[in-house]
Amino acid sequence: MDHFERQLAQMMRDTEAPAPFEPKHRERLWAGVRVRSRRRAAQRAVGSVLAIVGLSVGLFLLPGRTTPVEPSHPGPQPATSPSPSASPATPDASLSAPPSSDTSTAPAAPDGNATIMPPPSTSAPPSGTATARN
């Protein structure tokens, strides 16, 4: 620290003027404290409201919240498997079934008995026709 710097430091200290803390300073200071208190309270209130709104929106938008939890329906049956309700198990039922294109063309048995046809399905082999020939 050279001479000028020492002088500068001394000058800064020596130039301090006495300044009493007057009532107007006190009033202004407490007014500033009140203003800042109100601002902090308002910020806290706004923050709380925003937090509640955000939480509510988040809960509302949670995935699956509105979907009722119920047992799921049984899965669809395979199209090729015979359904007990749809396909008749007894030969009598086949007699009353409407004739399909295969059965209508099949010739009747020589003995007059009706030919037992398998239930109509797409993958069933046309064994009924072969049987009719026998």
Place this chain on the structure above:
Amino acid sequence: MEQSRARAFDEFVAARWSALLHLARLLVGGDRHRAEDLLQESLVKLWFVWPKVADEAPEPYVRKVMMRAAARSGQRRWWGERPVEQLPEAAVVGDVSADVVERSRLEAALAQLSPKQRVAVVLRYYQDLPEGQVAEALGCPVGTARSHAARGVAQLRQLLGHVNEPVQ
């Protein structure tokens, strides 16, 4: 509880007002109104942390808040200088003592510096802070703080040339 807290705070402010205001005036370059604004803002901040710092070091806390605010003052619009047609404080004839003249010259010279240079000079030479703490207050590396102080002192050396002469 609140009453005793307010009373202790009031006593502290009343006791340290003069010294803190002088520091504020040096930090802002002599403008009394700006200095009071700076000090009041810092004291309001102190009030909200008073329970934490009252028993330890309330004055260093205020000083640190003032230093940081003063260092940032160049970036704040509301502290920008506004030209006016008439000077708000006219010099009173006959009230020109040697101390007042000296203080006015010092403050006018400090006002010529940039905010960071001014804060660096005040902290370094008035507060006797080491370079590390000056850098911390300015929020910059130590080398930058040293540079601010050196440039500020160099400019003050030109503006206040007469104090460079040895005192007889």
